[in-house]
Amino acid sequence: MIRTALVVLLLGTSCTVPSLEELHCDGSDPLDADDVAGGKADAVLQASSGGCTGVKVTVAYDGFKPGCVRVLARSGNSGREISTDVTGNALKGGPTGGQIIVAAVLPGDWDSTRVEAQAFERTCTGNPVVTNTQQLSTTRGQTMATSVQLSAKDDDLDGYVSTLSGGTDCNDQRPSVHPDAEELCNDLDDNCNGQSDTVELRLGQACTEGPSCEGTRACGSDMKVVCNVPNAIQAYPDVDRDGHGDKNASAQSFCGNVPTGFVTAPPG
Ligand SMILES: [Ca+2]
Ligand SMILES: [Ca+2]
Ligand SMILES: [Ca+2]
Incomplete structure (x- = not known):
């Protein structure tokens, strides 16, 4: 009865009151958007209904730097899935790798959660070059940590992953060769479209x-x-x-x- 009165009081006074879920999380301090602002995390993955189970997800990528990382959390109970895309300056590190921290704030009734990270070469469209998952037992009101490793090869550091490693770089030893390169008269398939210079540049015509x-x-x-x-x-x-x-x-x-x-x- 006292708790009900407190909830009504809080809901009536301000739009910044915690959600009902959070009120049930006694003494816990789940990761949330404030942690992103405070530099503790690079992105937040949060169900719109709020949550009280916090998972600190460290996504490390090595051998390349992705253009986009998608982090998904899927409930083992309901199958419900939430995701966030991390792009641009939020992706830490250099051409040979780096890592980001994503604060996942999950609904309290998720007692098993599959965390998945997908790395994309340029934008979060099409197929990821590499995917990895972690299966977690999540507990209401608790904050836990997990890490997901994503490995791929961009040996020439041109930002495009080798075709041998799930990417689109047909020549991972030449930074000037990749799908967005200009096709030049040089006996090389500069833009990786599989066409010879003779065909693509209509030589001899x-x-x-x-x-x-x-x-x-x-x-x-x-x-x-x-x-x-x-x-x-x-x-x-x-x-x-x-x-x-x-x-x-x-x-x-x-x-x-x-x-x-x-x-x-x-x-x-
Ligand atoms: Ca490359
Ligand atoms: Ca290349
Ligand atoms: Ca060429």
């Missing part, structure tokens, strides 16, 4: 440069595709007609004759 100069696509000196025109003439605009091309203008290709207003002399 017809191209047109300048006014109807027919040529073929080929690799230029800077690993970019150029249009090789056999008899093209490079000329510069010469607006002031001094016989030298304009200093700030770039060369243009012409087939056959150079039109009036252009010269083949270099810019001066």
